Amino acid sequence: MKRKINLLPFVVIATFVFLLNWYVLSGIQTLTISTWLSPVFWGFIIFITVSLAYSIQRMRDNGMDIFFKITTHTFLVLLASELVFFIVLFLGDGYRLITGAARNVYWVEFGLVLFGITVLIFLYGIIRGKYAYRVIKHTLYFDDLPENFDGFTITQISDVHAGSFKNAKAVQRGIDLIKAQNSDVFVFTGDLVNNKAEEIVPWMGHFSQVKAPYGQFSILGNHDYGDYVKWENETIKQANLQDLKRHHGEMGYRLLLDEHVALEKDGQKIILAGVENWGIGFGERGDLHKALTDVDPKSFKVLLSHDPTHWDSEVKKWPSKIHLTLSGHTHGMQFGMEAFGIKWSPVKYRYAHWAGITSENGRYLNINRGFGFLGFSGRVGIWPEITVIELKKSRL
Template sequence: MSNMTSFLKFLTVFTTILGSAYIYTGIRLVEGLSLSGLSVYLFWGAIIVLILIIPVSYFLSQVTASEWVQSFFSYFAFTGLGFFTILFSLVILKDLATLLFRLTQLSLWFTLPQVGEGTYFKFSISLGLIGVAILLTLYGFYQTHQKLKTVLVKIHIKDLHADLEGFTIVQISDVHIGPTIKGKFLNRVVARINHLDPDFVAITGDLVDGPASRLKQHLLPLGDLKSKYGTFYITGNHEYYSGVHAWISEIKKLGIQVLINENKVLHHQGATVTVAGVTDLKAGSIVREHATNPLQAIQGGENSDFKILLAHQPNSIFEAAGLGYDLQLSGHTHGGQYFPGNILIYLAQKFVAGLHTYKDMLIYVSRGTGYWGPPLRIGAPSEITKLVLSKA
């Protein structure tokens, strides 16, 4: 009950903040578009619907058993959220540019030509911002549903054991099975992975977004994954919002090995590979016994020829570096997912996407296989990652 109360408080605060952004955007656009009469009421009615549809879609998901109804309202709510996030960002950029222009005028001894003061100019700019936001939303929606990339990454290791040349890992991350992503999408993912013929599959967290009682059937395709040494899974932050113990139980039923601050040593020809996994960085604040522990995770596997750490958040590397790991595989960031997230994400993450080096470790950060919230991808395409070990 306390978890539900906390979530409802979060939803209330989120809706209030979001509503404030929507109202600000509406005020700026009404002014620019010079709306009046009935058009003003219709405009504000649309904004109110977009504000309220998110909490409404959540409550509908709790009271209706119809997946079609849940998916329809969730798609409507989250696509609207994505559109307005983009539009709000564009309006803010426009207002900042206007403010900068006026400050420039004040700082100069002469007056610059008055640009953008006419009614027609304001109307054109406001209409243009809406048009750009619509086009970006449509593009992002298309990218999300049609462009699932397979990314090939070669991991060059100076002293790689000869028997590990060509050793292959396929990573998926941040699938977010939930309101708008279902088993049909996961079927596509599994078929693609099996075609890649990996030595093992890594699922680096945020696999689900909702309770196991409602969504467990959509994970069934994972039982068809094929690889030489099996599939390894670690928890992300969203599992802890969705009932982590129930999900771990369901995932184990599919034959997937769950790593909770532990490891599995693989014997590949004449070489050994340690596959270690830690819980999400925030796990300990929700489930105390799940506090992340990369030191514990490597114990017993320290002497392997190659040591891999699966850690949902890239920032786990700051604690893992120096413990003997060669490579960390992470997700969490979504690469920022879409504008303006793919710019703002750099304020919170040192490693956003791709392959990087930190001290004595390599780290690869997936942009994610699904998406969270708005079904949009702009500048950060979804990916299934094929990582191949190779001697430098």
């Protein structure tokens, strides 16, 4: 029996696209009296919209194949650029209504220039931005940091999503940046793959190059459990998870599954703990109590926890002080602006803290913006991140 096609997504998308493009076209038409502009314009818009609706419908059976990626990315770039044009045109029309002036073509021309710039920015994000690795450094001060760990450095990456990678040379540049930091310890805070363990196999030679004097440690993220694809049965799904855990070890990473290790330096130690994924809406698997079993409450503690909602919900209120939590997960939505004193991304409407350092009651959280990418095959304004954190002893 043929599966019935759900037309609702198409109707919603088509209605929104029609209204937006009707307004956009009204602006462009002020620049020309050509009779072919309207049919060509609408023909292109209809083609893109129908292709998008069809690719979404078939995704359930074919996954995010090349057709899906082309249609979604084309639609996204077009939509973002048209929204920029819409804003300029709307402001111009607002000015026109207030002053009683005729529609000024200079507003339209300015809008078209910004439209073109937006397209170019997104193309850069798709071609180069997703591999434009940045090293972001933080120095954090603690009164109770053991003296011998003054100046101790941690390099963190998160959200590799190896199944999205295509450019081995670009990934190697990121690995070389990690190695160049020469940190005391290296940590990875989850989402090694998109869905399946096999995705990391072609890249294991890259990530196994990362070494640190006090070791390499890792945790699992929500995507690592294989929850977002269909499996033939639960046994196969669990076998995939076991394969992924084995790959962590093969790369030289100590996978922390609700457990901790002590890092010792000249007779003093700090605790490095890691929990399974715990996130609101993404599975609350992690057991912090188990991870800190037999840990002296007064110990200096660093926690690896993939989803930052864990910090807000549980970690920052934990009876014994967890000094620093390292998370990822948000990707900064791979789109936003962090310049000229502005820090904005649409992801802020989902997560109170979505990138960088925040603190409360002397407990710090760092959210890494992610090393890889997922869904949108690019990054615009929120670049892939390698974090370096230096721990310092507070001086009176």
